[in-house]
Structures are given as structure tokens and as C-alpha cells.
Amino acid sequence: MQKCEDIRGRLTLYLDNELQGDERGMVEAHLSECESCAAIFARELNFLNAVRESAALHVAPPELRAKVQRILSEGVSGVAGVEERRPRRASRVSWLVAAAAAVLLLLLPLLVWRIVKQSSTPTASSFALMAAETHLRHMRGQLPLETESANPQEISSWFLNKVNFSVKLPNYQESSGQEKLYMLEGARLVFFEKNYTAYVAYRMKERPISLVITSDSVARPSGGEEIQARGLTFHYNAIDGLKVLTWSDRGLTYALVSDLEERGQQSCIVCHEGTKDRDLLEPLKPH
Amino acid sequence: MDGLVEIVEFGQAAMAHIDALYGYALALTRNMTEAEDLVQETYLRATSAAHRPDADSNLKSWLFVIMRNAWLNQLRHRNSGPKFVELDTDGPRVDQFQENPHVVYLRKLEREQVQHAIESLPDAYREIIVLRDIEGFTYQEIATVLDCPAGTVMSRLGRARGKLRKLLSTWQDKARVKAV
Numbered sequence: 001m002q003k004c005e006d007i008r009g010r011l012t013l014y015l016d017n018e019l020q021g022d023e024r025g026m027v028e029a030h031l032s033e034c035e036s037c038a039a040i041f042a043r044e045l046n047f048l049n050a051v052r053e054s055a056a057l058h059v060a061p062p063e064l065r066a067k068v069q070r071i072l073s074e075g076v077s078g079v080a081g082v083e084e085r086r087p088r089r090a091s092r093v094s095w096l097v098a099a100a101a102a103v104l105l106l107l108l109p110l111l112v113w114r115i116v117k118q119s120s121t122p123t124a125s126s127f128a129l130m131a132a133e134t135h136l137r138h139m140r141g142q143l144p145l146e147t148e149s150a151n152p153q154e155i156s157s158w159f160l161n162k163v164n165f166s167v168k169l170p171n172y173q174e175s176s177g178q179e180k181l182y183m184l185e186g187a188r189l190v191f192f193e194k195n196y197t198a199y200v201a202y203r204m205k206e207r208p209i210s211l212v213i214t215s216d217s218v219a220r221p222s223g224g225e226e227i228q229a230r231g232l233t234f235h236y237n238a239i240d241g242l243k244v245l246t247w248s249d250r251g252l253t254y255a256l257v258s259d260l261e262e263r264g265q266q267s268c269i270v271c272h273e274g275t276k277d278r279d280l281l282e283p284l285k286p287h
Numbered sequence: 288m289d290g291l292v293e294i295v296e297f298g299q300a301a302m303a304h305i306d307a308l309y310g311y312a313l314a315l316t317r318n319m320t321e322a323e324d325l326v327q328e329t330y331l332r333a334t335s336a337a338h339r340p341d342a343d344s345n346l347k348s349w350l351f352v353i354m355r356n357a358w359l360n361q362l363r364h365r366n367s368g369p370k371f372v373e374l375d376t377d378g379p380r381v382d383q384f385q386e387n388p389h390v391v392y393l394r395k396l397e398r399e400q401v402q403h404a405i406e407s408l409p410d411a412y413r414e415i416i417v418l419r420d421i422e423g424f425t426y427q428e429i430a431t432v433l434d435c436p437a438g439t440v441m442s443r444l445g446r447a448r449g450k451l452r453k454l455l456s457t458w459q460d461k462a463r464v465k466a467v
Contacts (some may be wrong), residue, residue, distance in 0.1 A: 016419065018426055047452065051420045054401035058310035064323045068305055071330045072298035109290065133306050142423055191398065240303045 003030065007037050011044055052142055054187070059129045066189065123238040127212075127219035128246045130192050131255030132239040135198055135210040145186035145201060155187045159198050162189060165215045165252060167198045193218050210257040219253045221246035290419040297339055297346075301330065304347050307422055308354055314417040315358045315410075325361075329354040349430040351418070355432055412447035419444055 007030045013019050014027045031038045060068075124132075137143045147158045152169035160168040169184070182204035189196045190212065195212040222245075224237035236246045245256045308329060312322035332353050335340070340349045405416055418429045426444075430437040 012441075012448075016426070016444075024310070047448070048420065050401055051405070051416065051448075051451065054398045058303045058306060060309040060326065061323070064309065064326060065305060067327055068302065068330045071334060072302060073326065074334075128361055140423060142421070189398075231297075279396065 004034060004037055007031070007034070008040060011037075011041055015041075015044060015048055047153050053144065053146070057281075059126050059133060062126060064122075124224055124239055124244070125219065125222045125235070126244060127192070127253060128223070128224070128235070128237050128244045128255055129239060130190075131212040131246070131257050132242045132244050134212060135188050135208070135257040136209075136240065136244060138199070138201060138210060139208055140225060143188060143190070143199075146188040148186035150184045152184060155184065155200060158187060162234065163196050163198050165213075167200075167213060169200065204258075204260070207259060209260070210255075212255040212257070216248045216251055216253045221248055221253060222257075252276070293419075296300055298334075301333060301350065304350055307347065308350060309350060310421065311354060311417060312358075314413055315355070317406075325354060325358055325458060328357045332357060345428070348420075348431055350423075351424075351432045352434075401455065404451055406456060408447060408450060411443065412450055415440065415443050415447050416451065 009028055010019060010023065010027055014024065019027060026083040031041055134143060138145075147155065149155055149158075156167050156169050182202050185201040185203055187198065187200045190196070190199045192214060195214065195218050197212055197218070200211040200213070202209040202211065221233070221235040224244075227234040227236055232247050232249055234245050234247045237246075242257050242259055245254075248252055305326065308326050309322060312325040312329075313319065316322045316325060327451045329350060333350060336353075340346050405413055408416065415429065415433070418424045418432060419426075424432065426437045429440045429444075433440065
């Protein structure tokens with residue numbers, strides 16, 4: 001009994017990942033053999049999941065993002081300015097300082113371009129930004145799946161009456177008989193612009209791929225690099241190290257997020273692997 | 288002073304946290320315009336700071352510390368002192384596992400209800416729920432952001448979750464009565 005009280009006092013620490021080594025092992029061993037403590041643990045886990053899943057995804061508005069980008073860019077030019085404004089001293093290092101400032105000023109456009117190119121792309125749509133943030137949060141374990149299944153029909157059915165559009169997931173591998181390159185893992189709802197959107201998680205070679213779907217009345221793809229393929233316009237953005245493709249088709253808007261190489265076209269394999277879809281995949285390959 | 292390359296890398300790493308900072312700013316201010324101003328103020332302070340953390344270590348919690356200090360500073364200027372301290376000393380601690388038998392039903396509650404409950408929490412409780420359960424900071428990181436001992440983080444978090452359970456179970460009871 002004493003043991004149970006002791007363990008229950010540590011459950012919160014355990015659930016918050018604040019226990020290490022032996023202490024963690026002790027809690028896990030006890031939970032595996034004590035039904036009443038395991039029941040309390042399950043209740044607490046459910047409660048915390050409900051709190052974590054309720055989290056509204058806040059995406060900084062594009063205007064704010066642009067302002068912050070300017071603040072950070074001005075920090076860079078400020079440094080170059082400091083080097084430039086230093087008073088000229090008749091010292092041996094003055095030429096070195098001048099040379100360093102010149103090099104910095106020469107590098108400045110390239111470095112600012114790197115910020116714009118490699119960090120969160122300022123022109124990315126809020127839907128693309130939300131999709132990237134959702135992907136990251138799911139990877140960090142902050143957005144657990146609400147339903148887990150490798151069956152596309154089951155996932156499609158789960159979304160019935162939860163979102164105000166029909167989610168029909170492809171079952172390409174089953175129909176084409178190709179080697180199974182990816183796994184459907186499950187789904188959950190995420191909140192965006194006062195609407196529930198569909199989040200579907202895949203995994204390919206141990207790397208996660210996220211597909212976010214909403215009605216095109218809620219979000220339209222925009223910004224980033226535009227790529228035309230099979231009558232559709234794809235918008236490609238690099239956001240926080242992730243590749244994000246957004247597009248609209250038949251009333252729905254999609255965002256596909258991955259950390260795969262080559263502009264994310266590999267993640268399109270989820271739906272379109274196979275020779276007959278080369279005309280779709282080819283334009284998405286790097287130039 | 289950092290070199291130009293370090294500053295560029297810092298900018299990239301700092302930009303990655305803008306959504307989290309915006310969410311925290313909304314939790315602090317409850318106002319979109321104020322939240323946007325607070326985010327900008329945070330980045331302005333961060334870029335002018337003399338010492339910056341490594342981009343891949345504790346940058347996020349460092350930015351949160353800056354934001355919280357900026358917010359407290361704004362509150363002081365409005366002559367309305369921050370209301371973050373008194374909650375740790377009041378009343379006995381809620382028995383976090385036993386008091387609410389209805390907690391088992393929480394999974395069935397609508398998300399809006401949980402969100403609304405979080406919004407209804409006192410500032411200090413809402414803040415710590417955001418830091419731990421939404422942003423996933425460790426107790427020690429939260430202690431750094433809030434500038435308090437880790438023990439205070441544990442007790443405040445326990446009270447915040449207890450209050451949240453109580454709110455949700457009360458609402459659920461009311462909903463059940465209505466249904467009957």
C-alpha cells in the first residue's frame with residue numbers, strides 16, 4: 001500500500017518525463033503489476049492528452065512574420081554598419097578592419113538571401129505554415145493521433161461527421177500491387193481558422209509525412225515556388241527545414257509536409273508512385 | 288560581438304520559434320494586437336542582446352524569458368502589477384488523482400470546452416499549462432522562464448491542472464443535468 005502511495009505521488013513526474021533511470025523503471029514496473037495504479041495512470045494520461053489535443057495551433061500572421069524577418073535582417077545590416085562606422089584609427093589594424101567590413105558588406109546580400117530562402121519563407125500561406133507546425137508538433141509528441149490504422153477506408157470513415165468535407169484517402173499500393181514504400185499510421189483533427197481540418201500521418205523509411213486537408217473555402221494555396229503539373233498548381237515552400245507542398249483540387253486544399261530530400265516530391269509517392277504518374281512527379285523534381 | 292555568420296544563423300534559428308512565441312504572447316495578453324507587438328518587442332530585444340544562447344540548445348526558453356520580461360515590463364508601466372505570484376500559497380493542494388471521478392470522461396468532451404476551460408483559468412495557471420502542456424518545456428526550463436524554483440513549477444502546475452479538472456467536471460455535470 002505504501003508502495004502505491006509512493007508511486008501515485010510520482011505519476012505526474014512520470015507523465016511529464018521528469019523521471020530518469022531507476023525511478024522511471026520503478027514506476028513502470030509497478031504499473032505493470034498494479035491494476036488500481038494503472039487505472040489512475042490511464043485516467044491521468046487521458047486528461048493530459050485531452051488538454052494537449054485541445055491546443056489551438058497559433059500561427060503567426062504573415063504580416064507579423066514579415067516584420068520579425070525585417071527585425072532580424074536589420075540586426076545583420078546593423079552589424080555591418082557597426083563595422084563600417086568604426087572611427088578610422090591610424091593603427092596597423094585599420095586596413096584589416098576596413099577589409100573585414102568590405103567582406104561583410106559583400107557577403108550581406110547573400111546572407112540576407114539565405115535568411116529569406118532557408119528560414120520560414122515569408123510568402124508561405126498560413127495554411128502551409130500551420131501544416132509545418134502541425135507536422136513538427138506531431139513529431140514532438142504534442143499532437144498524438146486520435147485514431148491509428150493502416151487502412152485508408154477506416155481513416156476515411158473516422159472523419160465522417162467530424163469535418164464538413166469528405167476525406168477519401170488513396171489506396172494506391174493495394175490497387176497497384178507495388179512494393180509497400182510507406183505506411184499509413186493514423187489521423188486526428190487539428191483546428192485552423194475556426195474550422196476542423198483533417199490531419200493524416202504517414203511514415204516512409206522511418207521518416208514521417210503529414211497530409212493536412214481542408215475545404216478550399218477555408219484555405220487556398222499561395223506563395224512559394226509555383227510548379228505546374230497535370231493541370232494543378234503546386235506551391236512549394238521550405239519552412240523551418242521542412243518541405244511543404246500545397247495545392248487545391250476538386251474543392252479541397254492539401255498540404256503535404258516532409259523532411260525528405262528533393263523538394264518534397266518524394267512524399268508525393270504516397271499517392272502517385274508508379275510509372276503512370278511520372279508526368280506528375282517529373283515537374284516536381286529539382287531543376 | 289558575434290560574427291555576421293553567427294547572427295544570420297541566430298536569425299534563422301530564432302525565426303523557427305515565432306509560432307510558439309505568438310501562442311505564448313496570446314496566452315499572456317489575450318489580445319491579438321498586443322500579442323503581435325509583444326512578439327516584435329521580443330525579437331527586438333533578442334537581436335540587441337549582448338549574449339545569446341546556442342541556436343540548438345536553450346534558444347527557445349531564452350526567447351520565452353525575454354518575452355515574459357517584456358510583458359511584465361509593460362504591465363508595470365500600466366501601473367497594474369503582475370498577478371503571477373499569489374496563487375502558490377493559497378489553500379490546500381487539490382488531490383490531483385482522486386477528487387474528480389468524472390475525469391475519465393474528459394476524452395469525450397468537445398475540444399472547444401477544454402480550450403474554453405484553459406482560457407478561463409487565472410493568468411498564472413493558464414500560463415503554466417501553456418508552457419508545459421502546449422509548448423512541452425521541462426520543469427527546469429519553465430522555472431527559468433518564470434524565474435522561480437522548480438518546486439514552485441511543480442506545485443503551480445498541480446494546482447493549475449486540478450483547477451482545470453474541476454472546471455471541466457463542473458461543466459460536464461451541468462451538461463448532464465441539462466441532458467436529463
